[in-house]
Amino acid sequence: MKQFTSVHDVADPKKLVESALELKASPYAHKALGKNKTVCLIFLNPSLRTRLSTQKAAMNLGMEVMVFDINEDGWKLEFEDGVVMNGDKAEHVKEAVRVVSLYCDIIGVRTFAGLQNREEDYAERILNQFIQHSSVPVVSLESAIRHPLQSLADMITIYESGIVRPKIAVTWAPHVKPLPQAVGNSFLEWAAAFGWDITLANPKGYNPAPEFLRGVKVTHEQAEALDGADFVYAKSWSSYDRYGKLPGDNADWTVTQEKMSLTNNGKFMHCLPLRRNLVASDSVVDNSIVLKQAENRIFAAQSVMKEMLENN
Amino acid sequence: MKQFTSVHDVADPKKLVESALELKASPYAHKALGKNKTVCLIFLNPSLRTRLSTQKAAMNLGMEVMVFDINEDGWKLEFEDGVVMNGDKAEHVKEAVRVVSLYCDIIGVRTFAGLQNREEDYAERILNQFIQHSSVPVVSLESAIRHPLQSLADMITIYESGIVRPKIAVTWAPHVKPLPQAVGNSFLEWAAAFGWDITLANPKGYNPAPEFLRGVKVTHEQAEALDGADFVYAKSWSSYDRYGKLPGDNADWTVTQEKMSLTNNGKFMHCLPLRRNLVASDSVVDNSIVLKQAENRIFAAQSVMKEMLENN
Amino acid sequence: MKQFTSVHDVADPKKLVESALELKASPYAHKALGKNKTVCLIFLNPSLRTRLSTQKAAMNLGMEVMVFDINEDGWKLEFEDGVVMNGDKAEHVKEAVRVVSLYCDIIGVRTFAGLQNREEDYAERILNQFIQHSSVPVVSLESAIRHPLQSLADMITIYESGIVRPKIAVTWAPHVKPLPQAVGNSFLEWAAAFGWDITLANPKGYNPAPEFLRGVKVTHEQAEALDGADFVYAKSWSSYDRYGKLPGDNADWTVTQEKMSLTNNGKFMHCLPLRRNLVASDSVVDNSIVLKQAENRIFAAQSVMKEMLENN
Incomplete structure (x- = not known):
């Protein structure tokens, strides 16, 4: 794996989840792998989890x-x-x-959508320049339109439940400011790759980009999505159609x-902060x-970096 | 030890000081203890020492x-x-x-007193929420009303002198801005726990909270406190009575x-910065x-974390 | 080596370059040297490379x-x-x-020239206070008037080329804001110590301080310096004579x-950012x-710290 930016970079997502669960059972088993290796x-944006x-994942692998x-x-x-370059940018x-x-x-x-220019954000200009110019593998720690480590952690969390074909409600949530669409986009894409039963509920005008709706039922009635769901994934995002807007009271x-x-x-799920x-x-x-999801962030990152250390 | 926030969390303060001095003599003797452990x-506030x-203490113990x-x-x-949560706070x-x-x-x-609301500061709201919600031991790196690692380092420094029952003058000091009472409070509390002879000198209106005056003689004549003292501990703090004020020229x-x-x-002592x-x-x-005190900060932190690694 | 602030601190610059090249060939060969050592x-100023x-150099040596x-x-x-100290400075x-x-x-x-007061900058007041008060060796990560780790990396890069007595053009370059003279000063000083053939081209009024012109030919015709050069080192700096000024369009x-x-x-060289x-x-x-220079920054720092660990 030369890059980890979306589920499309992963040959076998289920196998990656299983690798993560093995690491969760034995976090330090591969500490020799990262010897003399540095991440x-x-x-470019704030981050806690x-x-x-x-960091913890890298240290578990013995990396600096x-x-x-x-x-x-x-x-x-x-x-x-x-x-x-005669403006305020000091380096290319x-x-x-x-x-x-x-x-x-x-x-x-880590980089966020600017939410000003949809084409620019959806072209993943910043992330792609990192990939283009890096001579080593690149892991997205969240990009303009996806948050793949979060989604992988979400998959691990759902997979751990043992429910064979979970019914998942993804629901848009209110917020005080317009947020990127990354977490929602990414979750839908990963859950669809696992073939799970996904219903997305959101107010009119808040549909994600069409590419993230494959394999996803859409409703504007929240109750319809929640009905019988095994997991409820909530997240706020700003409008894709009226790009970056967060209109009205919801x-x-x-x-x-x-x-x-x-x-x-x-089970209620959220990427946090909430x-x-x-x-x-x-x-x-x-x-x-939500705490299980957060804990699984370690093993999501660890499984990805382990794969990169082994196969590059 | 599940928490280290004051001398009251320490079963045997003298034993902890002795453990710190053993670590000072052999800083790397327990490096195996911290293997695969992370601090x-x-x-929430600036810090140098x-x-x-x-960090140094943790690395001495082999921790990440x-x-x-x-x-x-x-x-x-x-x-x-x-x-x-519809204001400016993104996460609880x-x-x-x-x-x-x-x-x-x-x-x-690490968190400081806001010096706006005495009850809130003295309730240690922030520190206590960390303790309440953490599933692992918590070390105070200074809180609203105490600075226990500093005080432990101070105890180590005085203890090292070999003076059996030292006479200690604690003197209030001038400053350009109102400072928290944490260092003064904490020193008085620890020195009292060691049963040392403590005289506090400060201008009228600068007495610490009553709970920190147990076992402490108070005077408003600086010379009276200094007379015959083995150690002079200086520190500025704002008023407890007229909370957070720093009136007049001193x-x-x-x-x-x-x-x-x-x-x-x-010997003159101060927690620094000075x-x-x-x-x-x-x-x-x-x-x-003051440099001995600063150096002993390593072994104060190391003795506390060693105890936590051994007994949790 | 108790300090690394300029080529004058290095007993044998060529030997140091050779040590760096050995480390480049075997970066982890001396990992035991840094055990229980911390840098x-x-x-005080921004930095990327x-x-x-x-950091990478220190970790290669096994340091924390x-x-x-x-x-x-x-x-x-x-x-x-x-x-x-009754102003805005909290600590001496x-x-x-x-x-x-x-x-x-x-x-x-790391500290930069203020470009306000030439005597102060050229006295290296900040760096020298670090050296004066430190009880351990000090490495300059760039100071007011020199950038010795950059220059050492530059020497390694030129030395690697195998050209016995390279002809080097140093050329002043345009910029949008006045920059310190550190990189230019330092490069000239190191290249002169290696006895290389150096021609400096700059607009009138942009000569470095006289002490950095020893062994350096100066021209105000850029083409004259570039003629037949094996290496072209470009860098912008503000005026030494009209201190800190960057007049005119260049x-x-x-x-x-x-x-x-x-x-x-x-070969074109630059310290970056460019x-x-x-x-x-x-x-x-x-x-x-420029990327070779940047890569050699690791081995420049590593050779210096290795020397300090071995001989202090």
């Missing part, structure tokens, strides 16, 4: 870790080709990434205990499996 | 270290229960701490060489044992 | 690394002696450095492919050896 985690779980917050510790990067991504990849064996990179989309009673003893009593009520969160 | 140091000495500056690298946390401390404690074996956390409280001549060849010629004159600082 | 990298390559961004993670330092450099040197075995420090100093055709199949199409055209950068 450099580059953050991803930052810490990926370097963390680089490019905006705080470095300077602005230029992503355009051919320009005269070409040099920055080529150089960093000389100093490590795996690069992880507080009635908050997931409550009452709504959860429609499910088949369904705004309590906005996305979901306190009692829903307190009875959820 | 996560979370900073605590940050670096605790993750450092997380939550305000720079993450987002604002919500500490209130039951609120609708419940999730943040529960998650971080899945990624490590010990959490260290430049005459600066510790000078002349004042030190009142002591029994007393404003020279405001808290104490250059020559007092240059002839002090 | 603390202190940044230096930050990451020095602590990174401290003093402005973000700590507080402002006072560098003046004898002042009453004396205490800060003395303390940090208790927590590690080597200190690395876009005609941009290094282009056409200009490179004057050379002896010359503003493309301002310092040099895209095609010059794409055909350059």
Whole structure:
């Protein structure tokens, strides 16, 4: 695996989940693998779980870790080709990434959608430039339109439940500000790859890009999606159609205990951070499996980096 | 030890000091203890000594270290229960701490008093939420009202002197801005637990909270406290009574060489950072044992984490 | 070696380059040397290559690394002696450095010229205070007037070429803002120590300080320097004479492919970060050896720290 940016980079997603579960059972079994190997985690945006779980995963594999917050510790990067760099960008991504990849064996990179320009975000311009210029494998720590380590952790969490063909409700959730579509996009794509039964509920105007709706039933009635669900995955995202907008008041989309009673003893899931009593009520969160998801972030990252160390 | 937040968490403070001195003599003797163990140091406030000495202590024990500056690298946390999180706080401390404690074996956390609301500060709301929600032991790296690793390092430093029942002067010191009471509170509490002879000198209106005055004589004459002292511990703090205020000009409280001549060849102590010629004159600082205190920060942290690794 | 701040600190520069090349061939051969040793990298200014390559170098030697961004993670330092510290500086450099040197075995420090006060910058006030107060060896990670790890990496890169007495053109380059003279100064000084044939081209008024011109021919015609050169080292710097100024438009100093055709199949060099199409055209950068220089930063730092670990 030369890159981990979406489920499409994974030859056998189920096998990767099984590898992650083996690592969860024996986290330190492959510590020799990472000897003299270094991962450099580059953050263009804030992060808590991803930052810490990926560090932990790397250390479990015996790797060294370097963390680089490019905006705080470095300077602005230029992503355009051919320009005269006489503005506020001190270095071109070409040099920055080529150089960093000389100093490590795996690069992880975190970047968010700008939510200003849909084509630019959906072209994954920043992530793709990292991949293009890196001489070592690149792991997405969340990109403009996907969050594959989160989705892999979600798959591990659902897979662990032992339910053979789980019924999954994905529900849009309210928020105070427009968020990227990455987590929702990515979850739908991975769950579809596993062939699970997925119903997406969202208000009109909040459909994801068509490419993420393959194998997904869509409804605008939240109750319809929740009905009989084994898992309820909530996430807020801004509009794809009216790109980056978050119009109107949608507080009635908050997931409550009452709504959860429609499910088949369904488990509530969320990638975190989560705004309590906005996305979901306190009692829903307190009875959820969000911590299992968060814990599985370690083994998601560890299974991906293990594969990269073994096969590059 | 499930938590280290004050001397009250320590079954036998003298034994802990002796353990620290053994570690000082053989810093790397217990490197196997920390194998595959990780400490996560979370900073809500700036730090130099605590940050670096605790990292060093963990590495001496063979642990891995993750450092997380939550305000720079993450987002604002919500500490209130039951609120609708529709403001500027992206994550509740419940999730943040529960998650971080899945990624490590010990959490260290640094937070300062806000100095706006005395009840809130003295309830140690932030520290206590970390303890409440963490599934692993928590070490205070300074909290709203105590700085126990500093105090433990201070005890080690005094204990090393070999003076059996040292006479200690604690003196309030001038400053340009209102500081928390944590270091003063904590030192008084630890020194009292050792049964040492403590006299506190401060201007009227600067008494610590009553709970920190047990076993402590108080005077408003600095010379009275310094008279015959073996150790002079200086620190500025804002008022507890007129909470967070720093009224008037108190430049005459600066510790000078002349004042030190009142002591029994007393050693000047301070937790650092120290404003020279405001808290104490250059020559007092240059002839002090502040560097011994700073060095002992390593072994204070190391003895605490060693105990946690052995007994959890 | 108690300090590495310039070529003058190195007994035998050629031997150090050869040591670096041995480390490049076997990066992990000396991993036992750094056991239980720690380097603390202190940044007063941003850094990408230096930050990451020095970490990697330390890890290659088996050392632990602590990174401290003093402005973000700590507080402002006072560098003046004898002042009453009642302003915005919370700690004197004396205490800060003395303390940090208790927590590690080597200190690395990065600081830039302020470009306001030439005498202050050229006195290397900040770097020299670190050296004066540290109880452990100090490595400059770039200082006000020199960047010795960069220069050492440059020497390694030229030395690797196998050209016995290379002809080197150093050319001033345009920029949008006044930059320190450190990289240019330092390169000239090191290249002169190797006895290489150096011609410096710059616009009138941009000569470095006289001490850096020993063994260097100077011209104001860029083509004259480039003629027959084996290496072309480009760098922008502000004026030494009119200190810190960057007057006028000098876009005609941009290094282009056409200009490179004057050379002896010359290799283009730059320390990075580099503003493309301002310092040099895209095609010059794409055909350059800047990545070799960047890679050699690891072995420059590693050879220096290896020497310090062996001989202190």
